[in-house]
Amino acid sequence: MGARHPIATDSYLDDLLSRRAGVRQTDQSAGTSTHLSAATTDLLPSIRHTADLLDRAMPRFHPSFRFEERLAGRLRTEATGRGILTTPGELVAFPGVDAMSDEGDTGDRRGRSLLVGGAIASGVSIAGAALLAWRRGRGPDVASGVSGERAV
């Protein structure tokens, strides 16, 4: 096989894929186009027709949305080591606990948020410590849940 045919095929494919991508021909690339046309005179008609066919027959597939999101979540988990993506200065609520609200809170949940607060990120640690101090100052009914935690 001579070297000319693979080169002509490659030039034609460049041209074909550029057209697919909707690349505009600028003045500069118009010169390239002329060059490609000259190169593709060596292109076998059967190769050209097959390339045109495969251009339509070989689409790119997209994974399911469910898979894509699941893997995105897995990567976030791996990226942070804890499954919660943070940026500097960002406050992140621990899942299932609204750290800024005391409504419906129980001693158990307070304890859990305190334990994890120090492990997530420094920003959350500070928020957790502030929350604890605030709750301690509210009276014995709130402090009892925390004191149980301190005993652990």
Place this chain on the structure above:
Amino acid sequence: MFGRGREEAPQRPIPYDADRPAVEAARRDHGAFEALYRKYVAQVYSFALYETRDPHAAEDLTEQVFLKALHGLPRFREQGDGDASTFRVWLFRIARNALSNERRRVRRHPTAPLDEALAIAATDDPADEVATRELVARAWAAIERLPEDRRRALTLRFVEEMSAREIGQVMGRSEGAVRVLVHRALHSVAEQLGGSRPSRPS
């Protein structure tokens, strides 16, 4: 290297990896890797699907690739123009290696997702559709019979729209060798189509 400087089409130089800012951001903060993931997930998944012919295997492989890429990012080194290695090439090298490992572990019998492919390749013209579908099915059958390296080169060229140079970097071949692979692959498919022509020229 002997292919350079001959009567070749003009090269498309890769003077700068367009992904460099995203890669650097991901190095500083692994959370920023998600941008690269979103950009390339369909490409990696498609490559895996064409190689495995199995959507579940393709998902597994895609997951492996991105996890390895995330953990291996500190080791990724962008190369210069002479031996360009972009993030995309690096990602596909990981995919190729993961695929090789998977094939060593489990010998799968591929089942071509023809229905899915045909559904997408179908035209809007009902009169044209039957002939085109038949032709596409025959093309797929011909692709199936290609040796692995030719089929892979064809997938990277048509599906991933990679240049011969990029494919060479992914496959560990010279640019000239990739051109020959693609040309021979097309020639084989054309022969098996037996002179059939697409019913509608592009």
